[in-house]
Amino acid sequence: MLVADLVGVAVFAASGAxxxxxxxxxxxxVIFVGFVAALGGGILxxxxxGAVPPLAFEDWRYATVAAVVATATFWLHPQLARLRRTVLVxxxxxxxxxxxxxxxxxxxxxxxxVGACLIGMLVGIGGGLxxxxxxxxxxVVLRREIYAVAALMGAVAVVALERLGLHHDLVxxxxxxxxxxxxxxxxxxxxxxxxxxPDAR
Amino acid sequence: MLVADLVGVAVFAASGAxxxxxxxxxxxxVIFVGFVAALGGGILxxxxxGAVPPLAFEDWRYATVAAVVATATFWLHPQLARLRRTVLVxxxxxxxxxxxxxxxxxxxxxxxxVGACLIGMLVGIGGGLxxxxxxxxxxVVLRREIYAVAALMGAVAVVALERLGLHHDLVxxxxxxxxxxxxxxxxxxxxxxxxxxPDAR
Amino acid sequence: MLVADLVGVAVFAASGAxxxxxxxxxxxxVIFVGFVAALGGGILxxxxxGAVPPLAFEDWRYATVAAVVATATFWLHPQLARLRRTVLVxxxxxxxxxxxxxxxxxxxxxxxxVGACLIGMLVGIGGGLxxxxxxxxxxVVLRREIYAVAALMGAVAVVALERLGLHHDLVxxxxxxxxxxxxxxxxxxxxxxxxxxPDAR
Numbered sequence: 001m002l003v004a005d006l007v008g009v010a011v012f013a014a015s016g017a018x019x020x021x022x023x024x025x026x027x028x029x030v031i032f033v034g035f036v037a038a039l040g041g042g043i044l045x046x047x048x049x050g051a052v053p054p055l056a057f058e059d060w061r062y063a064t065v066a067a068v069v070a071t072a073t074f075w076l077h078p079q080l081a082r083l084r085r086t087v088l089v090x091x092x093x094x095x096x097x098x099x100x101x102x103x104x105x106x107x108x109x110x111x112x113x114v115g116a117c118l119i120g121m122l123v124g125i126g127g128g129l130x131x132x133x134x135x136x137x138x139x140v141v142l143r144r145e146i147y148a149v150a151a152l153m154g155a156v157a158v159v160a161l162e163r164l165g166l167h168h169d170l171v172x173x174x175x176x177x178x179x180x181x182x183x184x185x186x187x188x189x190x191x192x193x194x195x196x197x198p199d200a201r
Numbered sequence: 202m203l204v205a206d207l208v209g210v211a212v213f214a215a216s217g218a219x220x221x222x223x224x225x226x227x228x229x230x231v232i233f234v235g236f237v238a239a240l241g242g243g244i245l246x247x248x249x250x251g252a253v254p255p256l257a258f259e260d261w262r263y264a265t266v267a268a269v270v271a272t273a274t275f276w277l278h279p280q281l282a283r284l285r286r287t288v289l290v291x292x293x294x295x296x297x298x299x300x301x302x303x304x305x306x307x308x309x310x311x312x313x314x315v316g317a318c319l320i321g322m323l324v325g326i327g328g329g330l331x332x333x334x335x336x337x338x339x340x341v342v343l344r345r346e347i348y349a350v351a352a353l354m355g356a357v358a359v360v361a362l363e364r365l366g367l368h369h370d371l372v373x374x375x376x377x378x379x380x381x382x383x384x385x386x387x388x389x390x391x392x393x394x395x396x397x398x399p400d401a402r
Numbered sequence: 403m404l405v406a407d408l409v410g411v412a413v414f415a416a417s418g419a420x421x422x423x424x425x426x427x428x429x430x431x432v433i434f435v436g437f438v439a440a441l442g443g444g445i446l447x448x449x450x451x452g453a454v455p456p457l458a459f460e461d462w463r464y465a466t467v468a469a470v471v472a473t474a475t476f477w478l479h480p481q482l483a484r485l486r487r488t489v490l491v492x493x494x495x496x497x498x499x500x501x502x503x504x505x506x507x508x509x510x511x512x513x514x515x516v517g518a519c520l521i522g523m524l525v526g527i528g529g530g531l532x533x534x535x536x537x538x539x540x541x542v543v544l545r546r547e548i549y550a551v552a553a554l555m556g557a558v559a560v561v562a563l564e565r566l567g568l569h570h571d572l573v574x575x576x577x578x579x580x581x582x583x584x585x586x587x588x589x590x591x592x593x594x595x596x597x598x599x600p601d602a603r
Binding site: 248249250251307310311312313314315316317319320330334337338339340342343344347348349350393394395396397 | 426455461
Binding site for chain 1: 449450451452508511512513514515516517518520521531535538539540541543544545548549550551594595596597598
């Protein structure tokens with residue numbers, strides 16, 4: 001589970017750092033946005049379930065992974081641009097991992113089902129929200145494709161499977177695969193959520 | 202008090218969802234901004250007074266009301282646009298309810314008077330702040346009319362009446378009416394706060 | 403230490419209020435941005451170390467200093483504009499004070515070294531981040547000059563000196579002078595952090 005978490009941290013650090021490079025931030029700005037993208041969702045999670053200090057400050061490996069990956073992204077970003085497909089797949093994996101572990105941690109902390117689903121979804125999308133707010137964008141997860149809703153469906157699956165008393169590994173794995181699968185399908189088929197009817201005014 | 206709270210949630214969910222529709226967010230983005238507007242202030246309040254997990258995650262009715270109202274706003278927004286006056290009145294009611302209950306909860310949690318007023322004001326305006334940050338706007342409560350200051354005056358009234366040992370209902374009701382009244386008067390008379398003198402440079 | 407903290411609050415309140423004036427916010431908007439700039443970093447610090455309610459709500463002097471300075475800035479801002487150099491020096495002092503006290507408070511609360519450094523840096527730069535987010539700017543600390551990294555170096559120095567068991571005053575003072583000095587040098591010599599190579603696309 002730690003490994004899964006750190007993979008998610010690395011992926012989101014790369015995504016945040018890429019956004020920082022695109023906005024012409026300096027080295028430290030790039031690293032900072034990488035940090036927020038990688039650790040922001042988990043910090044929010046720990047604040048709302050009362051686990052202080054948050055794991056991102058408690059365990060040095062989180063910050064280290066985020067810093068190393070963000071720094072590497074700063075230097076290697078032209079190569080990363082060519083790897084755009086890979087980054088999107090990794091981002092889907094990160095979304096899946098963060099949402100599933102976030103939901104489970106909330107349940108373990110005694111949060112009721114509906115709240116645990118919301119927290120899980122927030123952990124999954126929170127880093128991306130922070131990244132976009134810092135770089136002055138309307139958060140992309142609110143605008144494009146099936147993203148937050150894939151996380152929410154996975155979070156609901158975690159709660160359902162956990163209620164059924166299934167084995168812990170399955171409770172983690174099956175919803176993670178679900179989120180990952182929905183997300184990849186949405187990317188491949190260019191699924192997107194409906195827009196509201198244009199205003200008659 | 203629960204009913205009052207849920208009315209506030211519904212009003213702010215509608216206001217957040219409307220902002221999301223105006224920014225051409227997709228269905229899930231609209232719902233998410235509605236959530237943040239409806240529940241953000243209360244979550245912030247619970248974090249600063251140490252009531253974790255926040256009520257919005259603890260009690261499923263909050264999230265459900267926010268989700269239903271935001272979804273309805275997504276489909277019905279052209280009709281809502283014609284109800285603009287109604288929405289502004291409801292928004293004033295939401296501001297009043299959230300500020301008053303927020304101040305009282307902070308006092309009950311042992312926060313001193315000045316801090317409780319600030320927290321109350323933050324609960325009242327916090328959802329709107331979150332909504333505007335997510336949609337890439339400078340928060341409207343900082344730019345226009347008498348808004349935050351109406352909340353602050355109501356919060357001060359809560360603390361004063363509570364100190365006088367008045368009946369709980371009166372401590373809630375009178376300041377709520379005060380905020381609501383100031384806000385409506387400010388809208389009707391187009392009151393606004395002063396701007397700084399233009400820069401001489 | 404309280405005096406040092408309140409000086410930092412005053413400086414950041416002035417910086418936040420100036421940003422609000424520049425964005426043509428009204429009086430209350432200006433005060434609010436001043437508040438966020440002055441108290442935001444400390445509130446974040448107290449939330450992550452579990453010290454609720456945060457000091458900014460617990461001790462009325464914080465809010466009072468922030469409100470008085472922000473209001474004064476609203477009326478006096480043309481004079482302040484001519485004092486730009488002074489404001490930058492005071493801002494460097496505020497960064498130094500907040501980072502050092504933030505790191506030490508995190509250590510005292512039992513946060514491990516790496517986490518304490520991150521928290522200290524966040525306290526130092528957090529107010530400026532909040533100010534820029536509220537006024538719709540990409541945070542200037544991410545874009546320009548040596549700022550966050552000066553804070554981080556000071557935070558590391560605090561942890562190192564504290565580990566050496568040095569006297570409390572020295573643990574505070576030496577890193578504060580370090581941050582202040584780096585920041586002033588960076589301003590005078592126009593040091594800035596590297597940008598990533600432009601994209602080949």
